[in-house]
Amino acid sequence: MSYIKSDKEIELMREACKITGNALMVAKKNIRIGMSTLELDNIVRDYIHSCGAKCSFKNYNGYPGNICISINEEVVHGIPKRDKIIKDGDIVSVDVGAYINGYHGDACRTLAVGNVSKEDLRLIDVTKQSFFEGLKTIKDGSFVGDISNAVQTYVESNGFSIVRELEGHGVGRNLHEYPSVPNFGKAGGGAKLYKNMTIAIEPMVNKKSHKVWMLEDDWTIVTQDGARSAHYENSVLVTETGVEILTLGDEEKEEYGTGSGSKID
Numbered sequence: 001m002s003y004i005k006s007d008k009e010i011e012l013m014r015e016a017c018k019i020t021g022n023a024l025m026v027a028k029k030n031i032r033i034g035m036s037t038l039e040l041d042n043i044v045r046d047y048i049h050s051c052g053a054k055c056s057f058k059n060y061n062g063y064p065g066n067i068c069i070s071i072n073e074e075v076v077h078g079i080p081k082r083d084k085i086i087k088d089g090d091i092v093s094v095d096v097g098a099y100i101n102g103y104h105g106d107a108c109r110t111l112a113v114g115n116v117s118k119e120d121l122r123l124i125d126v127t128k129q130s131f132f133e134g135l136k137t138i139k140d141g142s143f144v145g146d147i148s149n150a151v152q153t154y155v156e157s158n159g160f161s162i163v164r165e166l167e168g169h170g171v172g173r174n175l176h177e178y179p180s181v182p183n184f185g186k187a188g189g190g191a192k193l194y195k196n197m198t199i200a201i202e203p204m205v206n207k208k209s210h211k212v213w214m215l216e217d218d219w220t221i222v223t224q225d226g227a228r229s230a231h232y233e234n235s236v237l238v239t240e241t242g243v244e245i246l247t248l249g250d251e252e253k254e255e256y257g258t259g260s261g262s263k264i265d
Contacts, residue, residue, distance in 0.1 A: 003170050003178045005196045010237060013103040013172060013198060017235050017246035019051045020098040020105030025249035027067075027094045033086060033114050037069040040094070041080035048098050056097025056104045056175050063219060068095035068108075075163060075204050075212055075221040075229040088114035091124060093231040097175060104175045106200045107247035108233035119207070120228055123160060127205040127230040130154045130162075130183075134201055135236070137187075138243040144181050144190030151203050152184040161210035162203065163229070166221065171200045171235050193238050198246070202233030 005013065026047045031040055045066035048055050055066040063077075070078035070093040071086065078084075078093070086092060095108040110124045133154040137146035155162045168181030179191035183203050193199075206212075208227035215222060223229050237244040 003172065003197060004194055005172060005198055007196070009103070009172070010196060010198070012101040013105070014246060016053065016098050016100045016103045017105035017107075019048060019053045019100065020096050020107050020235070021247040021249040021252065022051075023047050023067075023096045023098060024094060024107055024109050024247075025251050027096070028109065028111055031086065031092060031094075031111055031113060033088050035086055036082050037071070037078070037080040037084040037086065038082045040069060040086070041066050044094070044096060048096075051098070051100070053098040053100035056099045056106065057095075060175060067097075069093070070095070070220070070229075070231065072228050073223045073226050075206070075223060076166060076231060077219045077221055079217060079219055086113055089116055089120075090114070091116060091120050091228060091230060093229075095231065095233065099175075102173055104171055104173075104235075105247050106171050106175065106233065106235050108202060108231045110230040110232060122158075123205065123207055123228060124230045126155060126158045126160055127203055128232045130203045130205065131201055131232045131234065134203070135243050135245075138193060138236070138238055140193070140195040140238060140240045142193050143188055144179055144193065145185050146187045147201060148182045148185035148190065149187040151201075155183075155203065155205050161206045161208065163206060163212055164210055165212055166204055168200050168202045168233070170198065172198050195238055195240050197238045198235060199238070200233055200235045202231065204229060204231045
């Protein structure tokens, strides 16, 4: 089963994931009111290139940007543009992929810019925590559906809705691999998880309706009702007794643990 990585493959993948996580920290440090999303895209691109890596998303199925930057009602795949300006009170989802040594890392954070409302901050926090609720279910022999159910249950119990048309995925030599990782569903269903599988878990949470649609650019997904959306993602490694987060930035590791990632058993 090629989607189960060898120990050597995991070590190679760690570098891509480390660059990905630190690229998000670069975005967090540099994002500001009045800058264009293209400017932020260029800053993150330059950091990834300085690490000897490539931007995973550039030209992926024709995608024109280096990273995805989605603002407010944009759920995912927002294309960086010179005339798209970040404003006070925006929530901005920055989705990054880095490719090096033949492997990809993939992760996202939603960043609050300036004076963001308490409800929007709660949306960001619930989205992030739903990821960690899903993580609690993972170990060798558990099921993708256990993650899906935990994410959905937490999000809906907090009064928000989970996007259903988009999902997480395996990640490794390819940006998208087996298995699919939906953010809703029944526990005990879906693919079985095994030690040394690497997957990207990425809840996308809408403030109101879960329904989305695609804009005419054939990339940007937005909420149908115009309500705001948040996104949180990490590439993770399934271990015998739990899971390790691979795409934490160096600063984030202080919050979750030390070492190359954060182990949760």
